[in-house]
Amino acid sequence: MHGKDVLALQWLLLQRGYFHETRDGEYGPATAQAVYRAKYWLGYRKPDHIAAELLVSYLKHERRLSPLMKTRAAARRKRSAETPLRVKALVNLTKHLGDKEHPAGSNRISWASFWYGVIGPWCAMAVTRAYVDAGSKAFAKGSRYAYVPFIVNDARAGRNNLTITTHPQPGDLVCYDWQKDGVADHVGLFENWISGGEGTEFHAIEGNTSVGNDSNGGEVMRRVRKRGLVQVFVHVGR
Numbered sequence: 001m002h003g004k005d006v007l008a009l010q011w012l013l014l015q016r017g018y019f020h021e022t023r024d025g026e027y028g029p030a031t032a033q034a035v036y037r038a039k040y041w042l043g044y045r046k047p048d049h050i051a052a053e054l055l056v057s058y059l060k061h062e063r064r065l066s067p068l069m070k071t072r073a074a075a076r077r078k079r080s081a082e083t084p085l086r087v088k089a090l091v092n093l094t095k096h097l098g099d100k101e102h103p104a105g106s107n108r109i110s111w112a113s114f115w116y117g118v119i120g121p122w123c124a125m126a127v128t129r130a131y132v133d134a135g136s137k138a139f140a141k142g143s144r145y146a147y148v149p150f151i152v153n154d155a156r157a158g159r160n161n162l163t164i165t166t167h168p169q170p171g172d173l174v175c176y177d178w179q180k181d182g183v184a185d186h187v188g189l190f191e192n193w194i195s196g197g198e199g200t201e202f203h204a205i206e207g208n209t210s211v212g213n214d215s216n217g218g219e220v221m222r223r224v225r226k227r228g229l230v231q232v233f234v235h236v237g238r
Contacts, residue, residue, distance in 0.1 A: 002026045009051055012059040029164045036163055043069030049158045086171025088134035090189050093205050096220040104218055117142045121216050123187050124148050126207025137238050148175055148184040152232055161237030173234035174204050184231050186215040200227050
């Protein structure tokens with residue numbers, strides 16, 4: 001979708017503080033995320049990425065929010081004043097820096113693969129454990145997530161309160177595609193930009209990595225990564 005209607009929508013979202021990119025008239029991931037963000041903070045019961053006339057009327061202040069929407073919005077603002085979920089998850093994973101699977105090459109690590117119930121590459125299971133312990137409902141022991149492409153697919157579809165973001169914050173997920181074949185190979189948690197502002201390199205905390213094997217190295221490490229290796233950054237809404 002593109003054209004004047006999308007430009008007008010982007011302008012409204014920009015004016016209300018939900019859109020953070022340059023207006024281009026394309027209904028791409030950034031616009032879809034802004035729509036989701038607007039619906040979330042306006043108090044929609046189940047925010048999604050679909051724009052419609054109802055949303056436009058709220059953004060133009062032509063329609064008043066219902067009392068229930070106002071209650072939801074207030075509760076969400078209150079929660080946002082607390083320590084963000086993503087920060088709690090990052091702290092949880094950072095506590096495991098230096099942890100290694102035992103024996104080496106076995107994918108056996110008590111708090112990730114054993115906990116999840118799958119003995120296999122455990123980068124996604126480490127992220128899942130960090131978010132479950134932080135109180136997230138998007139992740140679940142034994143079912144969501146042990147496979148990185150499933151995270152990417154759900155974020156692109158807006159499922160389980162996962163959304164794509166182009167401006168990662170500490171604790172957001174980083175999904176990598178080493179071969180550039182469209183299939184995510186590895187996941188960790190974004191920590192910070194090395195330059196201090198958004199640049200080309202950043203630190204990430206990752207499970208099942210090493211300097212010799214990016215995707216199956218068997219250790220929790222802080223890695224320096226290049227933005228060009230990232231398939232998507234993912235924000236967890238709950």
